[in-house]
Amino acid sequence: MSEVNSTFIAQESRKGEGRGSRPSAAFRARQDKAARRAFLVVTILPILLILVVAAALFARAWPILSAYGLPSLLFGKVWKPNNGQFGFLPFILGTVWVTLVGALLSVPACLLAAVYLAEYAHSRTRAMTKPILDVLAAIPPVVYGAWGLIAIVPFVDEVLAPLCDRWLGFIPLFAVNQPTGFGILAGGIVLAVMVAPLIISVAFEVFSTVPNDLRHASLAVGATQWQTIRNIVLPQAKPGIIAAIVLAASRAFGETVAVLMVVGNVPNIPTSIFDSAYPLPALIANNYGEMMSIPLYDAALLSAALVLLAVILIFNILSTLVLQRVLRRK
C-alpha cells in the first residue's frame, strides 16, 4: 500500500517538473480574460448597491409618500403616528442643529491641529499623533455614547448650563429651558470628537498637496511661517478644506447611536443649544420595535431613512468629487 502511494507521489512530482503542468499561453490568456470579466462584474456592484439601497427604501416608503406627498412630510410639524400625523420637521431640524453645533465645535480645533501637523510638526509628533487618531476613529459609537453619559451630560448640566444661564441667558440661543444636561450641546460635543479624526486626516492630506515650491517662495521673501500659511497654503487648500468639512458634516448628520444616547429625544423644534432634540437617525432607531402595529408607521420610518440617504448622498458626492480632484494633484 505504502509502495503504491510513494510511486504515485513520485509520478506526480515528476509530472510537475515537466512542461505538462505549465498552463499553456492560450489557457493563461483565457484565464486572464475570464478574470477581467468576473472582476468587472464585481466592480459594478458598489454602484449597483447605492441604487438598490435607494430603490428598496423608496419602494418601502412609497405608501406614505403617495398618500401624504413629500412636502407635507418634510415640513409637517406634528409627529403623532397614532393619529396618522407624520411630520418630519422637528426631527430634520434636530439633526441639523446637532450637526451644526458639532461642526462648529470641531472644525476650528481640527483645522488648527491639521495645519500644525502638516506645516509645523516634527515627523516624530506626526508619528505619535497617527495612532491617537486611529484609535479615536476606531472607538465604537456606543462607547462615545457611554462617554457622553458619564462625562459630557453631567458636564453640560453642572458646568456649562449654569455658566451660560448666568452670563448669556438673555440670548435665546443659550437659554436653559430644561436643565437636564441631555440635549443638543451634549450631542454636539460628542459628535465633535467623533468626526475629529476624519477632518484632521483629510485636511492634512489636502495641505500636503500644496506644492512646496510655493511655500519656499513665500518664505524666501521673508514671510513668517504663519504668513505663508495664511496667504499661500490656505487659499490653495480652500476647496479641499471645504470638502473635508462637508464630508464630516454628512458623517455627523447620519450618526445614530452616540447622539441618540445623549440628545434627549424630545420631538420639539429646538430654539436653544440646551434644548433636547430628536434627530432623524434616532427616530428610526428608537421606533423600529413598534412600527409594525400602526398603519404606515414602517413606511414613515423608512421614508425617514430615505430622506437621510438623499441628504447624505448629495453631501457626499459633492465633497468626494472635490476631494478626488484636489488629492489627484499630488
Added chain:
Amino acid sequence: MKKMKKKRFERRHLMEFFVKSIMQTALLIVAGALGLILWAVITRGLPSLTWDMVSQVPQGGYYMGKEGGILNAIIGSIYLAAGGTLLAMLLSLPIALYLKTYLGDSKWGECVRLSLDVLWGIPSIVYGAFGFALMLTLGMRASLLAGVVTLALVEFPIMTRAMDEVIRRMPADLEQAALALGSTRFEVALHVVARQTLPGITTAILLAFGRGIGDAASVLFTAGYTDRIVTSPMRPTASLPLAVFFQLGSPYPEVRERGYAAALILTVIVLLVSFGSRWLSARLAKYTIK
C-alpha cells in the same frame, strides 16, 4: 535667526508665536479627548466588571440587577463581525485588485472609487433600514444571517478603500517587471500585488472587523437580541454594542453600571484589534520586497 539678523521684533513674529501655541493647544485638546474617553470608560466600567460578566449568559432577572453576564453578546458580536468581515472580503479583495491591475487611474476606476467613498459615507442606520426593508420583503425575521449580511454591507466599502489606498501606493516597478516577463494581469494581481501588499490588506481587513464589531445601528433591526448563545444562522443573536446600549437605557442603576462595564469590554476588544493589526502588519512586512 532673529539674533543673527538683528531685526526688529515685529508684530508678525508675535503672531507667529501666538498662532503656533493655539495650534498646539488644539492638537492637545484632540489628543486629550481620547485620554478623557478612555479614562471615563475605564474608571466607570472597571468597578462592575466581574468574571461573571464575560463567562455567563444573562440569568433570570439579569435586567433587574440579578446575576449573569453578557457572554451571549460577546459571542454573538464575534460571529457577526467575523461573518460580515469574511463576506465583505469576498467583494473587497477582487475590487481592490481589479482597481489596481486593470483600471489604474482610468475614468471608470475613479468612478468606482467615488461610489465606494459614497457607500462609506452612508450611515449604518440606513444600511440597517435597508436590511430591514429587505427582510420585510422576503418575510424573514431578525437573525444572525441578516445581521451578517448587513454588517458586510457596512464593512465592505471601508475595507475596499483601505485596501485600495495601500495597493495604489505599491511601486509600479514590481508590477511592470512581472508584466515584462510575460505574466498576464491576473497573475500579476494574484502573485505579485496581493503578496506584496499583504500587510496592508491584513490591516484593512482588521480595520473593517473593528468597525463591524462596534456597529450598533446596523444590527439593531437585523440581528435582533436574545439571551441565549446563538446556535443557528437563522436565529436572532445578541451583540455587544446593543448590550451596552440596552443596559445603559435601563432604569436600574446596577444594570446601567454593568452597561458601562460592557462598554469597557467592547473598548478593550476594539483596541486589541486595532493594535493587533498594527503588530501583525509589521510582522508580515518582513516578507515583502522593499
